């Protein structure tokens with residue numbers, strides 16, 4: 001019986017630690033944490049993506065090679 005209580009306590013502790021760990025991950029980024037890559041907007045479809053994944057052409061950013069070739073899309077939404 002003592003052994004059972006030991007396991008229950010161990011599992012409860014594990015769940016508590018897991019919840020605490022999960023909460024620390026899910027918390028939004030604090031303001032003091034620097035954003036590594038700035039976000040840019042695709043000139044064709046308007047999707048936002050990290051600058052290191054975007055393609056630039058004549059002062060415009062594009063999300064993919066296809067949109068780079070198609071050029072800026074219509075600005076009216």
Ligand SMILES: [Zn+2]
Pocket residue numbers: 042043044045046047062063064067
């Ligand atoms: Zn795009």
